[in-house]
Amino acid sequence: MANFGFSRLSVVSPYDVAFREARSAVGAAPLLHKAQEFATLADAVADCPLVVGTTSVGHRELQHPIRRLEYGARLMLRALPAAPVALVFGSEKFGLSNEDLSHCQWLMRIPTVGQDLSMNLGQAVALCLYEMARDPKAAAARPGKIRSATAAETEQITLRLLEALGKSGYVNPVTAFSTDEKVRRLIRRLEIPARDVPVILGMLRQILWKLQ
Amino acid sequence: MANFGFSRLSVVSPYDVAFREARSAVGAAPLLHKAQEFATLADAVADCPLVVGTTSVGHRELQHPIRRLEYGARLMLRALPAAPVALVFGSEKFGLSNEDLSHCQWLMRIPTVGQDLSMNLGQAVALCLYEMARDPKAAAARPGKIRSATAAETEQITLRLLEALGKSGYVNPVTAFSTDEKVRRLIRRLEIPARDVPVILGMLRQILWKLQ
Numbered sequence: 001m002a003n004f005g006f007s008r009l010s011v012v013s014p015y016d017v018a019f020r021e022a023r024s025a026v027g028a029a030p031l032l033h034k035a036q037e038f039a040t041l042a043d044a045v046a047d048c049p050l051v052v053g054t055t056s057v058g059h060r061e062l063q064h065p066i067r068r069l070e071y072g073a074r075l076m077l078r079a080l081p082a083a084p085v086a087l088v089f090g091s092e093k094f095g096l097s098n099e100d101l102s103h104c105q106w107l108m109r110i111p112t113v114g115q116d117l118s119m120n121l122g123q124a125v126a127l128c129l130y131e132m133a134r135d136p137k138a139a140a141a142r143p144g145k146i147r148s149a150t151a152a153e154t155e156q157i158t159l160r161l162l163e164a165l166g167k168s169g170y171v172n173p174v175t176a177f178s179t180d181e182k183v184r185r186l187i188r189r190l191e192i193p194a195r196d197v198p199v200i201l202g203m204l205r206q207i208l209w210k211l212q
Numbered sequence: 213m214a215n216f217g218f219s220r221l222s223v224v225s226p227y228d229v230a231f232r233e234a235r236s237a238v239g240a241a242p243l244l245h246k247a248q249e250f251a252t253l254a255d256a257v258a259d260c261p262l263v264v265g266t267t268s269v270g271h272r273e274l275q276h277p278i279r280r281l282e283y284g285a286r287l288m289l290r291a292l293p294a295a296p297v298a299l300v301f302g303s304e305k306f307g308l309s310n311e312d313l314s315h316c317q318w319l320m321r322i323p324t325v326g327q328d329l330s331m332n333l334g335q336a337v338a339l340c341l342y343e344m345a346r347d348p349k350a351a352a353a354r355p356g357k358i359r360s361a362t363a364a365e366t367e368q369i370t371l372r373l374l375e376a377l378g379k380s381g382y383v384n385p386v387t388a389f390s391t392d393e394k395v396r397r398l399i400r401r402l403e404i405p406a407r408d409v410p411v412i413l414g415m416l417r418q419i420l421w422k423l424q
Contacts, residue, residue, distance in 0.1 A: 002325065003322075003324040003325060003326075003331060004324065005325040029330075070351040071352075073351075110342070111345070111346075111350065113214070113215060113216060113217040114214075118215065119338065122332065122335055123335050123338040126339055127338060131342075134323075134343075135323065136282075136348075138283055139283055139285075139286055140283070146277065
């Protein structure tokens with residue numbers, strides 16, 4: 001929850017000992033400290049105009065519209081600026097009961113391959129909150145481009161390499177001209193980043209020195 | 213992995229006892245049975261033209277471009293039809309070592325609030341694979357619309373309710389006409405689903421019968 005910027009955790013009739021221990025543990029997240037405890041789901045969601053349940057595909061409640069996470073998250077975000085929205089998760093073992101579901105307007109499911117969702121509660125929560133916090137624009141964004149070497153720098157590397165190849169006996173004098181062209185094209189296909197130019201030149205200089 | 217349709221798991225120098233036990237456990241996923249074991253990361257990713265590491269924001273390796281999950285997943289999907297892509301996760305405690313990172317073309321990070329990613333390995337894997345399996349079209353899709361009651365059905369409910377309100381003494385005879393209008397508008401705002409019409413009429417019929 002904290003990873004994705006959500007701060008209000010409500011817990012309905014938790015197993016007392018475990019909940020108290022988790023809350024008072026050294027290093028417990030502030031979020032867990034502030035978590036509110038309620039006796040019933042109705043109490044926990046009382047101030048939320050929109051209450052959304054979560055379900056695995058297996059659990060088909062025909063009474064409720066079931067929406068895929070990608071779409072359901074958008075609907076919740078649209079409702080959120082106006083008033084709190086409750087996203088309800090059941091216990092890891094049994095999920096939400098029919099009584100729990102009767103407090104929900106609609107249900108959300110994580111789209112998975114096949115019918116059996118074998119996922120723990122922590123994973124399911126992380127996926128739902130990630131989808132809500134996800135930035136659709138970031139999918140299309142281009143990361144900062146790495147500056148490529150200039151043509152002059154690329155040519156400098158090409159010439160040093162050709163010199164080393166010549167001295168090492170790699171270049172056949174008869175086909176030397178076509179080798180030049182091939183090496184020049186090969187070096188350009190690499191799109192060497194500008195910052196790597198000094199290192200590569202240094203390597204070639206050292207090899208050339210040894211070859212002399 | 214199975215939830216999101218990924219099938220090839222490679223494990224690099226796992227803790228032997230734990231790995232063997234997990235693999236041979238009753239009910240272990242077929243995916244775990246087929247998991248391949250490698251001595252080094254280089255061996256594990258040998259057939260992959262694209263090798264992507266994962267990192268928390270804290271772990272800044274300036275040597276590598278770091279891409280957000282939303283964008284990195286697109287890049288991997290684009291590379292995938294042609295050849296296998298390796299997505300590399302480190303141990304939960306230490307992440308990937310610098311040696312591991314040197315085998316990666318670029319790194320991917322899960323976008324979180326703040327710098328500290330406190331997420332377990334299972335959650336991180338689930339999020340990365342969800343983003344790759346996610347259907348961008350599903351975010352815009354409209355779910356099957358629930359058929360609303362017809363105007364005739366809505367009016368039938370309105371008339372029954374007005375009758376019950378009249379018989380119960382709710383309606384002030386002086387303002388009866390304006391009450392009619394208010395109730396009519398109220399009922400229409402509810403957008404009653406077609407399938408709920410018989411239940412609502414049944415309730416009103418029973419109340420009317422008792423009021424007589």
